[in-house]
Amino acid sequence: MARPRIKDVALRAGVSEKTVSNVINDYEHVSERTRKAVREAIAELGYRVNLAGRHLRRGRTGIIALVLPELDFPYFADLANGIITEAERNGLTVLLHQTRADRQHELSALHGFDHDFADGVILSPLALTTEDLRDRRRTLPAVLLGEAIEPGWADHVAIDNVRAARDATEHLISIGRRRILVVGGSDAPPPGTAEARTLGYRQALDAAGLPYDPAAVMPVAQFRMPHGAAAVARALDAGPRPDAVLCLNDQMALGAIRTLHERGLRVPRDVAVVGFDDVEGGRFSVPTLTTVSPDKKAVARVAVELLLLRIAEAAGGSGNADLPPEERVVPHRLAIRESTAGPAAAAPAG
Amino acid sequence: MARPRIKDVALRAGVSEKTVSNVINDYEHVSERTRKAVREAIAELGYRVNLAGRHLRRGRTGIIALVLPELDFPYFADLANGIITEAERNGLTVLLHQTRADRQHELSALHGFDHDFADGVILSPLALTTEDLRDRRRTLPAVLLGEAIEPGWADHVAIDNVRAARDATEHLISIGRRRILVVGGSDAPPPGTAEARTLGYRQALDAAGLPYDPAAVMPVAQFRMPHGAAAVARALDAGPRPDAVLCLNDQMALGAIRTLHERGLRVPRDVAVVGFDDVEGGRFSVPTLTTVSPDKKAVARVAVELLLLRIAEAAGGSGNADLPPEERVVPHRLAIRESTAGPAAAAPAG
DNA sequence: TTGAAAGCGCTAACAT
C-alpha cells in the first residue's frame, strides 16, 4: 500500500484526524485509551509524519544549514562534527554547504538562497565584508563563526584571536626565540582571523621590546599544508634564518615542519614551530606540534544555542525580537608539545 | 512586507498563478511577453519559491542524505567534500548525519527515519549486516559506500580492497620485507573492509611463499591515530620486530610512524610503513607516507550518479523499477613515498 | 497560450 497518512490512522483508530495529530504532537488532553488506540494504529500501519505537510503548515523544518569554506580542513571537519552532534541533541538536522571561500556563496548562504529549507544558518565566512552584513534584511536567523567581520552586525562565536596569538608568541619568546616568522599572517588591521592573529603577534613583540619586521609576515593563498611548506621555503631562501615559525593554523605548521626537515633544520632545536587549531595530526606528528587549542565543543555548543534562540525569536513574531547581536568569546589554551621544547631538552607529547 | 507568494507575483504581473508557475518551471509554451512580465514581477518583489509547498505537491525535495561514521576522519571528510560538490553540480543539497558506527543509526538512516526530507541516501555503513539489508522494504533509494556488506543487496561503490591490499603487500615484499604487521586487520572472512584487506595481504604472502602468522594481524577498536600507535607499541612489546607495517588506513599509519619514532626505529630503514586512503597528512608527514590511493572523486561521482538513477526510477512509478543492485568498482593506485623507500636509498615525495 | 479549481498532508482556530 502507499504510504499511510493521518487520515488512514484516524480511520483505523476510529477517531478524527485532529486526535491523531494531537497524539503525534504529545498534546496533553488526550485520554489514555484514545492515545493507546492511536499509537497502535500508527504502529500497525507503519505511519510516519510527512514532513512536507508539517513544514508547509508550521513554517519550520527542524533543519539548520551549516556553511563552511571547505570540509577537508580538519579544523572545519571537527567543527562540523561538533555542530552536528550538538544539533542532533536538540532534535535538529544539519544541511551542509561549502563555499570554497567564495563571497557570492557566502552571501547567498547568509540570505538563505541555497537552502530554503533551513530554519537558520551557521556560517563561517572568509570573504564576507561588513557591508554585506549591513545590507542584509534581517530575515534568516544566522550565527557567524570566526571573525571575518566587524562585530555588532550579527551573532558571533570565536576565540580571542589577538590574545591567542599573543600567548603563542610570548611562549616562543620565553624559550629564547627572537626572529619569529608568521606564516599566513597579514599586516592589515582586523577584522579577519589572519589580521587579528598578526596583531597579537605584534603586541607580544612590542611587549618584549623586540623589533617588528614586516618581511617576517608571510601571506599565503590558502591555510593548507602545501602553502605553509612553500611559505617557509620562500622565507629560508630570501632572508636570515628564523628561529621560530608561528603558523596561523596546524595544517600550515605541519607543512612548515616538513620543509624544515627537508632543509636539514631540526625542530625545535634550530627552529621552533607553533600552530593553531589543535587538530589530531599535530598530536602524532614528528615532532608533535605546539598549538593554540580552541575549545571546539564550546564553539559548537554556543553556536547552536545562539541559533536556537534566534529561531525561537523569529518564530515568536517581532515581539521580543531584535535583541542586539551577541559576541561570544570561547576559551582557548596553549598546548605545548615537542615542536617548542626548549633548545636542549625534549619534552613528552602534551 | 511578508514574503511574497505566487499569488502576489501573479497579481503584479497581471496573469494567473498558473502562468507564474509555468514561468518558474520553464514551461515552454509561454509567450515571450508574458514571460518577461512575470520575470520582472518576480524580481521586483524578490519572490522565491517556497520549497515547502513545492515539496508537498511534488513529493520530492532535491535533498539527499549523506550518512557517514565520523566526519573527523580525513577520509570521510574528503568523501563528504566530493559528494557535496558532485551533488551541488546536480542541483541537490546534502543533509549530513553521523552514525558513529552505531548499527541503530545506520539502520534508521537506511530507512530514512532520521531525515524524512531526503529523496535518497548515500550511506557508509560499518555495523550493518546483510540481514538488515535483506529485511528492508525497498523504499528509500540508497547507495552504499565501502564494503561492509555482502554484494547483491544494494547499490555499492568501493575500490577492490582485496586487490589493493595485495598490491600494497607485494610492494613491501618487493623491497625485501618479510615480517609484515597488519594494523587494523581481521582474520574473519569478508565482507568487511578490514576483512577484505587482510585477505589481500594473505594472498600476497601466499603468492610469495611467505608464512602467514595470525599474530601479525593486530585488530584495533577504531581506525584512528592513537589506535594505530598503540597497536604497533603492543606488537613491538610482544613479538619479534617487524620490518614492515601495513596499516589499513593513513591515520593509523601516521600513528604507527609516531610510535616507531618514539622507539628509536627508523622509517623506512628499520620498518617500512604503508597506509590506505591517501589523505593530505601523509603527503607532508616525516617521512611521507606510501599509501593506497583510491580515486575519491570517482567514488563521489559514481555514488551520486547511481543515486540519481534510483531516485528517477522511484519517481517513475514501478515501471522500469527493480533493476538489480549495481556493484561499482572504482580504481585505486599505490602512491609510493618515503615510508617504503628501499633500505638504503631515499626517494622524493610522490 | 493561459486560466480555474482541486488537493498534496498537516495543524491552528474554533467549535462541541
Place this chain on the structure above:
DNA sequence: ATGTTAGCGCTTTCAA
C-alpha cells in the same frame, strides 16, 4: 476530550 473547518503555497489536471 475530541471533532470540524479551513488553509499553508504550490503544481496538476482540465477547460477555455
